[in-house]
Amino acid sequence: MRSLYPPTRLLLGPGPSMVHPRVSAAMARPIVGHLDPFFLRLLDDVQARLRTVFRTANRMTLPISGTGSAGMETCLANAVEEGEEVVIGVNGVFGTRMCEVARRQGGNVVVVEAPWGEIIDPDDMRRALAQCRKPAIVALVHAETSTGVLQPVEEISAAAREKDALFLLDTVTSLAGCDVEIDSWQVDLCYSGTQKCLSAPPGLSPVTVSERAMAKIGARKSPARSWYLDLGLLGGYFGGERVYHHTAPIAMVYALHEALCLVEEEGLPERFARHERNHLALIAGLSVLGLDAAVAEGSRLPMLNSVRVPEGLDDAALRGALLHRHGIEIGAGLGSLAGKVLRIGLMGESSTPENVRRLVTALCAELSRLGCPADTEEALAECDRVY
Numbered sequence: 001m002r003s004l005y006p007p008t009r010l011l012l013g014p015g016p017s018m019v020h021p022r023v024s025a026a027m028a029r030p031i032v033g034h035l036d037p038f039f040l041r042l043l044d045d046v047q048a049r050l051r052t053v054f055r056t057a058n059r060m061t062l063p064i065s066g067t068g069s070a071g072m073e074t075c076l077a078n079a080v081e082e083g084e085e086v087v088i089g090v091n092g093v094f095g096t097r098m099c100e101v102a103r104r105q106g107g108n109v110v111v112v113e114a115p116w117g118e119i120i121d122p123d124d125m126r127r128a129l130a131q132c133r134k135p136a137i138v139a140l141v142h143a144e145t146s147t148g149v150l151q152p153v154e155e156i157s158a159a160a161r162e163k164d165a166l167f168l169l170d171t172v173t174s175l176a177g178c179d180v181e182i183d184s185w186q187v188d189l190c191y192s193g194t195q196k197c198l199s200a201p202p203g204l205s206p207v208t209v210s211e212r213a214m215a216k217i218g219a220r221k222s223p224a225r226s227w228y229l230d231l232g233l234l235g236g237y238f239g240g241e242r243v244y245h246h247t248a249p250i251a252m253v254y255a256l257h258e259a260l261c262l263v264e265e266e267g268l269p270e271r272f273a274r275h276e277r278n279h280l281a282l283i284a285g286l287s288v289l290g291l292d293a294a295v296a297e298g299s300r301l302p303m304l305n306s307v308r309v310p311e312g313l314d315d316a317a318l319r320g321a322l323l324h325r326h327g328i329e330i331g332a333g334l335g336s337l338a339g340k341v342l343r344i345g346l347m348g349e350s351s352t353p354e355n356v357r358r359l360v361t362a363l364c365a366e367l368s369r370l371g372c373p374a375d376t377e378e379a380l381a382e383c384d385r386v387y
C-alpha cells in the first residue's frame with residue numbers, strides 16, 4: 001500500500017461512528033506546536049465545551065490522549081490506591097474491563113453482577129457496600145455498549161456518597177447521545193470517548209474529575225502507577241501553567257473541537273431527541289423482520305440497539321453480506337451474547353432516518369437471501385409510523 005484508499009463504509013456498529021465532513025476537514029488543517037498560543041486557546045475552548053456536554057463545572061476536565069480505555073485507566077490509576085476496595089457493577093464487557101484495570105492498579109475489586117442485558121440492581125449494590133470495610137470507589141457503566149443497556153445512576157451514586165466513596169461513571173457511549181449530568185448526579189470521575197456519540201475519530205478520551213476526587217488524588221500516599229496518565233502532572237499542561245508533559249495530539253484536538261461545535265449547533269436536547277427517534281424507528285422496522293429487541297423496554301440504549309438473532313440464522317453470514325454487498329458495518333454479540341444478538345449503533349452522525357431506512361432495506365434483502373423472507377415495504381412503513 002503506497003497510498004491509502006479505505007473503503008467507504010456506513011458505520012452502524014458499536015463505534016466508531018460516522019464522522020462529519022467538517023470534522024475530517026478540521027483534522028487536515030496545519031499542525032501547530034502544542035505550546036503555540038493558538039493551540040492553547042483552542043485547548044481552553046475544548047475544555048470549556050467538554051464541561052458543557054458533561055454538564056459540569058469541574059476544573060479538571062480534559063481530553064486524555066488515547067481512546068476510551070485510556071480514560072478508564074486514567075480514572076482508576078489516579079483514584080485507586082493499593083488495597084482499597086473498588087466496587088464495580090458488571091453486566092457486560094466494559095464493567096468486566098474496569099475490574100481488570102482496577103486490579104492492575106492494586107485495587108481490591110468487589111464485583112456486583114447482573115445478567116448481561118439487564119441493569120445493576122441498586123439493592124444489590126447497597127448490599128455489597130454494606131459488606132465493605134471502607135469502599136473507596138463505586139463504579140458503573142452508564143451505557144453498556146456490549147449489551148445495549150442504559151444504567152440508571154442516581155440511586156447508586158447516592159449509595160456511594162452515603163459510604164463516603166467516590167462515584168465513577170463510564171459515559172463512553174452515552175455522552176452526547178443521551179442525558180449525562182455529571183454535577184447533578186454527583187459523579188466524581190467520568191470518562192468518555194470521541195468515536196461514539198461525539199462522532200469524531202477514535203483517539204481522545206474526554207475525562208472530568210470533581211474537586212472531591214482531586215482532593216483524594218492529591219493526598220495519595222504513593223504516586224499514581226501511570227506516569228503518562230498522572231492527573232497531577234497532566235494538570236500542569238491542562239491547568240493554568242501550560243507546561244509540557246507530553247505532546248498533545250494536535251489534529252485529534254482539532255477534530256474534537258469541530259465535533260463539539262457541531263454538538264453545540266444542534267443543541268443537546270435536540271441531539272438526544274434525534275437519537276431516541278431514530279432508535280424507536282429502527283426497533284419498529286426490525287420487529288417486522290423478526291429481529292426483536294434483546295433488552296427490555298425502559299432499559300434500552302438509544303444509540304446501541306441489541307436485537308436477537310432469529311433461530312437458525314447465521315449472524316456472521318448476515319454481517320458479512322451487509323459489509324461486502326452494502327458497505328454497512330454492524331456489530332456482533334460479545335461474550336455470552338456471541339451469536340445471539342446483533343448490535344446496531346446509531347451514534348452521533350450515524351443516527352439519521354436515511355441510515356435507518358438504508359439498513360432496514362439492506363437487512364430485508366440479505367435476510368431473504370439467507371432464507372428468512374422479509375417484506376421491505378412493510379418494514380419501512382413501520383419505521384415511518386414512528387417518524
Ligand SMILES: *Cc1c(COP(=O)(O)O)cnc(C)c1O
Binds near residue numbers: 070
Ligand atoms: C467503546 C467503549 C469503551 C472503550 O473505548 P475504546 O475507545 O475502545 O478504548 C469503554 N466503555 C464503553 C461503554 C464503550 O462503549
